[in-house]
Amino acid sequence: DADVTQTPRNRITKTGKRIMLECSQTKGHDRMYWYRQDPGLGLRLIYYSFDVKDINKGEISDGYSVSRQAQAKFSLSLESAIPNQTALYFCATSERTGSYGYTFGSGTRLTVV
Amino acid sequence: GEDVEQSLFLSVREGDSSVINCTYTDSSSTYLYWYKQEPGAGLQLLTYIFSNMDMKQDQRLTVLLNKKDKHLSLRIADTQTGDSAIYFCAEGPSGNTPLVFGKGTRLSVIA
Numbered sequence A: 001d002a003d004v005t006q007t008p009r010n011r012i013t014k015t016g017k018r019i020m021l022e023c024s025q026t027k028g029h030d031r032m033y034w035y036r037q038d039p040g041l042g043l044r045l046i047y048y049s050f051d052v053k054d055i056n057k058g059e060i061s062d063g064y065s066v067s068r069q070a071q072a073k074f075s076l077s078l079e080s081a082i083p084n085q086t087a088l089y090f091c092a093t094s095e096r097t098g099s100y101g102y103t104f105g106s107g108t109r110l111t112v113v
Numbered sequence B: 001g002e003d004v005e006q007s008l009f010l011s012v013r014e015g016d017s018s019v020i021n022c023t024y025t026d027s028s029s030t031y032l033y034w035y036k037q038e039p040g041a042g043l044q045l046l047t048y049i050f051s052n053m054d055m056k057q058d059q060r061l062t063v064l065l066n067k068k069d070k071h072l073s074l075r076i077a078d079t080q081t082g083d084s085a086i087y088f089c090a091e092g093p094s095g096n097t098p099l100v101f102g103k104g105t106r107l108s109v110i111a
Helices: none
Strands: A004-007 A010-013 A019-025 A031-038 A042-051 A054-057 A064-070 A073-078 A087-094 A108-112 B009-013 B018-024 B031-037 B043-050 B055-058 B061-066 B071-076 B085-092 B105-110
Touching (some): A004 A087, A019 A108, A042 A064, A042 A073, A073 A087, B018 B085, B018 B105, B031 B061, B031 B071, B071 B085
Parallel strands (some): B009 B105
Antiparallel strands (some): A004 A019, A019 A073, A087 A108, B018 B071, B031 B043, B031 B085, B085 B105
């Protein structure tokens, strides 16, 4: 099983719909992150959480919300999806300290029509 | 603010060496990372270097760090078609801030 699991892998939704992307991890890491990837723009940070009671906005949090239900689970919601939220979304985890950087999930490809 | 810059594309012939360059801005970064993203997959940590090192070698990979110029490079020796991917440079962490990623360099290997 993957260390960081994202569901769904692919999703097509209509403009205005609410959608939730889920992330769960078995790494035992405290820190979790949500990024979106767009061609030519690289990875942009949406939200991050350093522990269950900690939620922080990233550079592009408008239109998104998150929930850290447990150490292992971090969900990203689009309250009212719009077409420019069409992107590849990645969840990542990291330890509180150490040198090993992030462990990424396989991504969710979201299309808003 | 923090920024990580890398060129978007690189094309090399199979068997040649590839060099992917990156510049960063945060001199307090503790580690610098290279991640690889293959088509349809997430990012995988390829290698990293501690900020007090100048060089790190791992099989076909060589990472060079010039702290004075805030320049990081990744050299892949004997590049193979399986090395075709997007390579991301990242810096951090600095204090409690998340890693900052570059936009990624797409490496194309021509057989």
